Amino acid sequence: MAAEDHSAHDHHHHDQHGSELSEMQARVRALETILSEKGYVDPAALDRIIETYETEVGPHNGARIVARAWVDPEFRARLLADGSGAANSLGHVSPVGSHLIAVENTPEQHNLVVCTLCSCYPWEVLGLPPVWYKSAAFRSRAVIDPRSVLADFGVALPAETKIRVWDSTAETRFLVVPMRPEGTQGWSEERLAALVTRDSMVGTGLVTAP
Amino acid sequence: MSNTVHDMGGMHGFGPVEPEANEPPFHAEWEGRVLAMQRAMGAAGLWTIDGGRASLEMLPPVEYLRSSYYRRWFLGLERRLLAHGLVAEDELAAGRSLRPGRALNRRLTLADVAKPPTRGNFARPAAAPARFKPGDTVRTRNINPPTHTRLPRYARSKTGTVEAVRGCHVFPDTAAIDAGENPQWLYTVVFAATELWGEAAEPGLTVSIEAFEPYLEPA
Incomplete structure (x- = not known):
């Protein structure tokens, strides 16, 4: 991973994300449940997509x-x-x-x-x-x-x-x-x-x- | 929609850019799930990447501005799933499937995503030779379609120079509305900042857009 990018700007702005968190967590879970029950998505494939972006593509x-x-x-x-x-x-x-x-x-x-x-x-x-x-x-x-x-x-x-x-x-x-x-x-x-x-x-x- | 808040170039009032040190890939677990669902449902081939962008632009402006990136993606995905009859409102309200799913052309499997994805190729055979060449002076058209376009407002009716011909590509303005790929030549067109923003613009600053041939006329 590349070196530290913003040592001079070490502030965090998560308010926007925080206020969405519980609502979005619930809505996203519900949608994933529906899509997997209908057979549109494979939750294991979703896991792997996320892993790719967390660990390989950067x-x-x-x-x-x-x-x-x-x-x-x-x-x-x-x-x-x-x-x-x-x-x-x-x-x-x-x-x-x-x-x-x-x-x-x-x-x-x-x-x-x-x-x-x-x-x-x-x-x-x-x-x-x-x-x-x-x-x-x-x-x-x-x-x-x-x-x-x-x-x-x-x-x-x-x-x-x-x-x-x-x-x-x-x-x-x-x-x-x-x-x-x-x-x-x-x-x-x-x-x-x-x-x-x-x-x-x-x-x-x-x-x-x- | 073209003339709405997603077209932000040159707007004032959004405050400073706030880089975050050691930013994680996702700020909440649901963000990753949205990205993955977006990719999995995109693979079914029911909409184009341009149609996906258009669905975000159709969010009410206030909703667009107050939503984070992944929330926008989620709202756009919900809209597309509803529009294509893949899920129904009562199912979203219930949080579970109430009837069997439709058959999809393609369902993304674990094997499909074993390796990192490679982006699609948007180049297509050209029906006619390119109208412009590097060095040509061009003027962007004054278009204001109620549907999707990739010509930003700040670069309409402006005179610039063709810097490069990037090939013939899928035309977003038609692909977004299921009116076909309608391939068009794509150019890098560069403008002096003074042409875009007036005399007070920074001297020497230049800005380029990637402009499809229908956006351009000779100048």
């Missing part, structure tokens, strides 16, 4: 892709030309569907990904989207005032770095390739991958060396 997959791009210029070029094809050539990353597009941060341009209309997110390489990605605050502000959104994450870019926002309005999915931090020359791919955070692959974080 930002470690994206981090491996980024780390490979940092150490292998030929892979980097292929990734930027054909995200899905390049990602799928890495045997240790779970299969990535079509339409993955990798976009690279540079000193000149910083990329930020959002879905203003719903919550489209590259699940296969980053896992389930975090609550903030699905929030009205992020979805509304990312396209009009991205620098203030980055400030909410404690990220301040140089004034001369231009920001490019990618609104995920179709089935294409975007993976940001963050800049490799200074002082990591000679690091192994595995060690580099451990530095790559989920947020850095959405564009709300930067990768830093310890």
Whole structure:
């Protein structure tokens, strides 16, 4: 799993979830009972789907892709030309569907990904989207005032770095390739991958060396 | 529906973004059950991914805004199950099945979900060559369909540049309303923030959308 993402923002906002809890727990249980009694769903298959997202699909997959791009210029070029094809050539990353597009941060341009209309997110390489990605605050502000959104994450870019926002309005999915931090020359791919955070692959974080 | 609260780009007033340290995959057990039921029932093939999105957009705006992501998913799933006659209101009220289920085309089994899922491929053969190419200046149409669309309000009637052609894809506007896949060319179209938001926008900021050909005209 990628390293700790938000040490500077260690607050929790569960009120919304808390107030829904008992009502939703009961309604969801009732629906599952109905669907399984009717033979539409197999509860064991549901268990397995949940387990997949809890244990297997996560930002470690994206981090491996980024780390490979940092150490292998030929892979980097292929990734930027054909995200899905390049990602799928890495045997240790779970299969990535079509339409993955990798976009690279540079000193000149910083990329930020959002879905203003719903919550489209590259699940296969980053896992389930975090609550903030699905929030009205992020979805509304990312396209009009991205620098203030980055400030909410404690990220301040140089004034001369231009920001490019990618609104995920179709089935294409975007993976940001963050800049490799200074002082990591000679690091192994595995060690580099451990530095790559989920947020850095959405564009709300930067990768830093310890 | 297109012009409702789900189309949030550029709105004010929702406050700061609040990242959560060490966020768990699910904040309550029911959230995972909703995700799993959504995926299992989606496999039956009775609705499209676009139809699923449209069902969330049809939630009353106040309900949409006050619901968490998985609550929205649950409410949308309930609506689709009712609309397709897979469950009935009296069963939801009773919390149990009151009559036998319908036959489904596909029932997801444990073997089907042994490995992590791979997303579907939305590319389709094209009926005609792409109308635009990278570098073309285009203007987005001013459309306001009462049904589903993926052209956000903030990017309607705006002039931008085609940056990439992404292939020919299932067209959400028709797929969502069971009017067919109607494949259309898909483009990345990039706009200067000043075109979208006016002179006060951040200099140098650019925003792109993924735009289907019917959203675009030459400029």
